[in-house]
Structures are given as C-alpha cells and as structure tokens.
Amino acid sequence: MINLILLGPPGAGKGTQADILVRKRGLLQLSTGQMLRDAIAAGSDLGKRVKSIMDKGDLVPDDIVVGLISDRIDKPDAKNGVIFDGFPRNVPQAEALDKMLAGKGLKLDKVILIEVPDVELYRRVEKRVRETPPEKRRSDDTVETLKNRLGVYHAQTKALVPYYTKQGKIVHIDGLMSIDEVAAAVSRALDHKPGSGWLAALWRWLKRLFGGGK
Ligand code: AMP
Secondary structure, three states, X not given: XXXXXXXXXXXXXXXXXXXXXXXHHOOEEEEHHHHXXXXXXXXXXXXXXXXXHHHHOOOOOHHHHHHHHHHHOOOHHHOOOEEEEOOOOOHHHHHHHHHHHHHOOOOOOEEEEEEOOHHHHHHHHHHHHHHOOHHHOOOXXXXXXXXXXXXXXXXXXXXXXXHHHHOOOEEEXXXXXXXXXXXXXXXXXXXXXXXXXXXXXXXXXXXXXHOOOO
C-alpha cells in the first residue's frame, strides 16, 4: 500500500499523472475537485453551495473537502493506496489529513510536487481554450480564473512545501518534462525506499555513534 499526494499548481498535470498511476498501480484517485464537479453535475445541495466558489477559483470551505475525503477513504477500493489529487490545498487541510490517516492507522508515504512556472500554466490554459470546444471545457478553465487560482496556490497551497519538507516526504519533479518523463520520475520517486541509500546508512551509523546507541 502506498498513499501519496500529488501537489502542484493548477494545470501542472496532477490529474494526468494520477490517471497513469491508477492504471499502472491500481491506486485509488481521490480528486476533491472532481468530487465537487460531480456534486454540481448531480445538482445536489453541496453542488449548489460550491458552484460559484469554484467558478471564481476560490477554495471551498475546508470542512467540506475534509468530509468528502474522510467518507471516501474507508471504502474497500482504497486498499492498494490512495492518490490525493488537489487535496490538501492549505495547511489546515494537511493537518486534518494527518489526523485522519493516523486515526485510521494509515500513513502518507510521499508528496510529489510537480513544479511548473506560472508563464507555462498560462500558455497551457490559452492552448486549451483555443483547442477545446466550450462545452468540453471546465467552467473554471479560463485565463481569468487561472489568475485567481494561481493567486490562491501561491498564497495558501505552496505553504505545504515546507510543511511536507519538514516531514521528509516531498519529492520535487520538473513538470516541464513530457508526460512520459514526468510519469517515469514519479515512478522512480515511489519506488525509492527511504533509508536505502548510502547516505541514509551513514546517517544511521553517525546517529548510533553519537546518539546513545539506538
Ligand atoms: P481542481 O480540480 O483540483 O483544480 O479543483 C477545482 C476547484 O475545486 C478549485 O479551484 C476549488 O474551488 C475546488 N477545490 C478542489 N479541491 C479543493 C480543496 N482541497 N480545498 C478547497 N477547494 C477545493
């Protein structure tokens, strides 16, 4: 079992990489954005509540997304592991996730940060707007909304990088590479066991030497 977060700005390719991991490793993709879009499509009360927030590119309240994740993670199809895609989006959500996983006896293995500069994200959204008919586009996939979504990313979501760096879980991946190259880098990151390299062995030896023999 492996539980991971795909982290990165809107349009970095998190969904694309999640699809690949679902196919290759049988992991369950939990995309809060998709769950919310499903709720809107179903016309539920939740959908009605979040539609205008999402169209603006703002974050929906933490308790809503934490509730969605918590309900879904207990289902049997999560047994091989889960890819959190688009969640958490801020530090309180990350803290809620840590608590939720600990409460279920689960742990987070890796946080994959797909890094893409803002200019490239604008280029990508402009291309999608040009090439995708309006009825097939997400209603928040516009240059104007991207501006706000990127503002939210820089103001709130980026704070997760130091948060997970402190936990020693983050892996940086260059999202400007091709889809296949990013997928290969993600795969390498997931297969790398922490503590298996010579540096980790040296660190353990030093700790034993100076740290009271543990
Ligand atoms: P995404 O599909 O991840 O790009 O999310 C689309 C939109 O759904 C976001 O712009 C937010 O309005 C909302 N959303 C998705 N995930 C979250 C989350 N974890 N916390 C708050 N809002 C979210």
